[in-house]
Amino acid sequence: MAHFVPRNTFSIPSSIPKTYFLGHHHAGANKIKTLLSSISLVLECRDFRLPLSTQNPTLERTIAGRERLLVYTKSDLGTDTPGARQTLKRLYGDKVVFWDKNKPSTTEALLKRLKFTAEAQDSLTGLRALVVGMPNVGKSTLLNALRKVGTPGKKTKAAKTGDQAGVTRKIGTAVRVVESEEKGGVGSGVFVLDTPGIFQPYVDDGETMMKVALAHGIKKGLIPDEVLADYLLYRMNKWDPGLYSRYCDPTNDVNEFLDAVAKREGKLKAGGVPNWQEAAARVLSQWRDGKLGRYVLDELGDEDIRAHEMMLAQPALSLHQAKKAQKEARKRERLGE
Numbered sequence: 001m002a003h004f005v006p007r008n009t010f011s012i013p014s015s016i017p018k019t020y021f022l023g024h025h026h027a028g029a030n031k032i033k034t035l036l037s038s039i040s041l042v043l044e045c046r047d048f049r050l051p052l053s054t055q056n057p058t059l060e061r062t063i064a065g066r067e068r069l070l071v072y073t074k075s076d077l078g079t080d081t082p083g084a085r086q087t088l089k090r091l092y093g094d095k096v097v098f099w100d101k102n103k104p105s106t107t108e109a110l111l112k113r114l115k116f117t118a119e120a121q122d123s124l125t126g127l128r129a130l131v132v133g134m135p136n137v138g139k140s141t142l143l144n145a146l147r148k149v150g151t152p153g154k155k156t157k158a159a160k161t162g163d164q165a166g167v168t169r170k171i172g173t174a175v176r177v178v179e180s181e182e183k184g185g186v187g188s189g190v191f192v193l194d195t196p197g198i199f200q201p202y203v204d205d206g207e208t209m210m211k212v213a214l215a216h217g218i219k220k221g222l223i224p225d226e227v228l229a230d231y232l233l234y235r236m237n238k239w240d241p242g243l244y245s246r247y248c249d250p251t252n253d254v255n256e257f258l259d260a261v262a263k264r265e266g267k268l269k270a271g272g273v274p275n276w277q278e279a280a281a282r283v284l285s286q287w288r289d290g291k292l293g294r295y296v297l298d299e300l301g302d303e304d305i306r307a308h309e310m311m312l313a314q315p316a317l318s319l320h321q322a323k324k325a326q327k328e329a330r331k332r333e334r335l336g337e
């Protein structure tokens, strides 16, 4: 077999939407602003697979200056990218927590942090924490896990969850996740409020939209599954084409890939014609379940991080412009200018 050379670039279709800012995002963002005065801690959830792309510049401005813990959710889905945790720890120090819904130890570690903060706060009303973040990053799942582990005996779910963006539409009531001191907990206890996922009003970078869609951060169908499957194929080829060896040999051709998936998974139309749409939906669902690799999608090199920070600091700047400015700055540095 000839040596396989993966695609070097992916051409982002011009039809990719640049916005997904809905009425309840706008209303939610305003409500968060009004709530902040009664909140002592913000738990900002970001998807570990998208540590930069799920940082919302709009939310960032709203919660600037507040006591905050960064919770990288779905950490089980990014374990194949070496060094990602270390990079984030280096960036945010002890303000960062890695969480996995399937690992109660990660929930316990977070509860410990909440109890510690509650002890230090000495409040009559208890510690009130607000969970915020982009759609579908796992906010409600986190709240339910904190409640389940922190207040054993309370079995029912406090917040509705789902694998689609936009399950939570309104800010919920405060949910107790740590009992008061009289009941064996801390002070007057710890309460957490869930909020709807808030998207950014405008995303200039088409590739960011592709990555967010892969992780289900925007509504299904806004970007066709076949287009996302092509982008996923491009990324898998860069990581390791062996990830999809159960379907076919390495290929850069999405149609060839989807043909193989359709045949293997029985996604066929009348007459045995491969159903690309269903085959694409199948591979996306496998990727989201971690069955086609568990990789972080954002690049976390120094230059990428600096470009991202530059973009956050100057909202008028596109990610593309920020990356270009970083590249030029690096070049000048190398030339000793």
Ligand SMILES: Nc1nc2c(ncn2[C@@H]2O[C@H](COP(=O)(O)OP(=O)(O)OP(=O)(O)O)[C@@H](O)[C@H]2O)c(=O)[nH]1
Pocket (backbone or CB within 6 Å): 073, 074, 075, 076, 077, 099, 100, 101, 102, 133, 134, 135, 136, 137, 138, 139, 140, 141, 142, 160, 161, 162, 163, 164, 165, 166, 167, 168, 169, 195, 196, 197, 198
């Ligand atoms: N593998 C994995 N999946 C997770 C984890 N946390 C949440 N999920 C899944 O992610 C999906 C979204 O979770 P939700 O808790 O509904 O997300 P949300 O942020 O509240 O979503 P919105 O209501 O859109 O704001 C669900 O299918 C969860 O089961 C995790 O740690 N690991």
